[in-house]
Amino acid sequence: MSRSLEQVILANARALLDNESRWTSGAWARDAQGVRCDPLAPEAVRWCAVGALEVSAFGLIGEKRQAKVIAKRIAKQIAPGPGGLVYINECGPHDAVKQALRASGTLPASVLAGCDRHGFGPFSRRV
Numbered sequence: 227m228s229r230s231l232e233q234v235i236l237a238n239a240r241a242l243l244d245n246e247s248r249w250t251s252g253a254w255a256r257d258a259q260g261v262r263c264d265p266l267a268p269e270a271v272r273w274c275a276v277g278a279l280e281v282s283a284f285g286l287i288g289e290k291r292q293a294k295v296i297a298k299r300i301a302k303q304i305a306p307g308p309g310g311l312v313y314i315n316e317c318g319p320h321d322a323v324k325q326a327l328r329a330s331g332t333l334p335a336s337v338l339a340g341c342d343r344h345g346f347g348p349f350s351r352r353v
Contacts, residue, residue: 238282
């Protein structure tokens with residue numbers, strides 16, 4: 227059975243973030259010194275969940291704008307609620323992000339358990 231492009235991108239993002247040393251929060255991506263950078267920058271070595279989706283999409287299609295569009299669409303499918311996947315990433319921990327990437331739209335309540343908006347500031351939508 228063949229997999230869709232989105233399934234392959236999601237699987238690649240999960241593999242990229244499987245090791246906690248390649249995950250970050252507070253930025254789309256970071257370089258080896260911990261400085262924020264674009265997820266597609268050659269110096270990026272750590273990514274947030276959405277950044278990992280973007281770099282995984284770019285690796286398959288090779289077009290920056292389209293990779294961003296696809297990454298956002300997948301992120302919205304994974305976590306359609308307020309704040310979305312960015313919110314989950316910023317709340318952490320790494321295991322919650324991994325669980326969200328595995329759940330794909332059927333997020334268990336445990337992913338958001340204990341997650342508050344502290345530190346999330348301007349990224350959060352009040353409901």
